[in-house]
Amino acid sequence: MSRYESSRFIKDPKVMNPEALKRACDALGWKYTVKGEDLLVTDLGGKEKLFGEYALKVSGGTVTYNSYYLKNGAELVEELKSIFFPLNVEYARDSVIRSFSANGFTYKKDFRFRPTEEVADHFSMVGYTNLPDEKEKRFEVAFSILKDGTVITDSNYLPDDVNDRAHRSMDHLQELFGRERVMTKKPEYDIFIREHGLTSSVGQKNKTK
Numbered sequence: 001m002s003r004y005e006s007s008r009f010i011k012d013p014k015v016m017n018p019e020a021l022k023r024a025c026d027a028l029g030w031k032y033t034v035k036g037e038d039l040l041v042t043d044l045g046g047k048e049k050l051f052g053e054y055a056l057k058v059s060g061g062t063v064t065y066n067s068y069y070l071k072n073g074a075e076l077v078e079e080l081k082s083i084f085f086p087l088n089v090e091y092a093r094d095s096v097i098r099s100f101s102a103n104g105f106t107y108k109k110d111f112r113f114r115p116t117e118e119v120a121d122h123f124s125m126v127g128y129t130n131l132p133d134e135k136e137k138r139f140e141v142a143f144s145i146l147k148d149g150t151v152i153t154d155s156n157y158l159p160d161d162v163n164d165r166a167h168r169s170m171d172h173l174q175e176l177f178g179r180e181r182v183m184t185k186k187p188e189y190d191i192f193i194r195e196h197g198l199t200s201s202v203g204q205k206n207k208t209k
Contacts, residue, residue, distance in 0.1 A: 007153040007170065009181045016058060016084060017149060017177075020091045024083040030055075044076070056080065088149040089120045092177075096143055096151065099172040100125040103165040108140065121145040127166065129159040141166055151177070 021039055025032045031043035041056040050066070056076060057064050063080065065073030097107050105125040113122040124140040139162050142154040151173070158166060174181055 005153075005155055005183055007181050007183045009151040009173070009177050009179045016063075017088050017091055020084055020088040020149075021058060023087050023091075024080055027083050027087070028079065085147060085149075086120075089145050089147065092145050092149050092151050093121055093123070093143075095173060095176045096125070096145075099176065100127075100141070100166070100169045102172070103169045104128075105141070105165070105169070118146055119144050120147045125169075127158075127162040129162050131159050131161055134159050 018034075018039065022032070025039075025041060029045040030041050032039055032041045034040075037059065039058040040054040041058075042050065042054055044050075044055050053066055055066055056073070057066075063077050065077060101107070105127045108124040108126050110122045110124065115121070122142070122144050124142045126138060126140050128137050129139065139158050140155075141158075144152045144154075146152070153170070155166070170181070
């Protein structure tokens with residue numbers, strides 16, 4: 001996170017967030033076990049007799065079903081996805097709010113926002129500066145969450161103290177999501193650097209792991 005910047009947490013379409021995946025199974029009443037990086041659905045609420053075998057297996061983002069025992073496996077996969085994706089958006093939103101709140105920001109709902117085919121949610125986190133030289137005290141970092149769980153941020157000028165707290169929040173989000181983020185500087189960033197006699201070591205596009 002920095003001044004005049006947009007960040008995007010890259011969503012790998014092949015990876016399903018494990019926490020949202022577990023919550024989806026809980027919502028469906030399915031029992032599961034986790035072995036390494038794989039999640040195995042072992043009970044579909046008593047609907048099918050599996051004789052100790054798994055019904056569904058989720059490895060990364062690949063969902064497979066036990067075709068030997070299940071005749072409606074494809075339908076079950078779609079049922080899981082229909083629950084998973086809304087929960088994934090909820091997980092992303094809660095993670096942003098939790099990470100930024102821990103660093104002194106407060107949540108601001110966008111009452112004018114209406115979901116689109118691509119964007120599921122939009123809101124801001126508000127931070128206040130304690131620097132006496134700053135005339136404005138209130139600053140916002142905006143967030144858009146796409147329906148696949150991708151998180152996009154947008155910020156304009158942030159004072160040093162607000163900027164530092166936002167940066168810590170973004171680092172924590174990166175750990176939670178397990179994804180790298182791509183940071184793109186706005187044209188206003190170069191103007192800010194020139195006006196303050198600073199040297200920019202960051203290009204227009206910078207990828208942070």
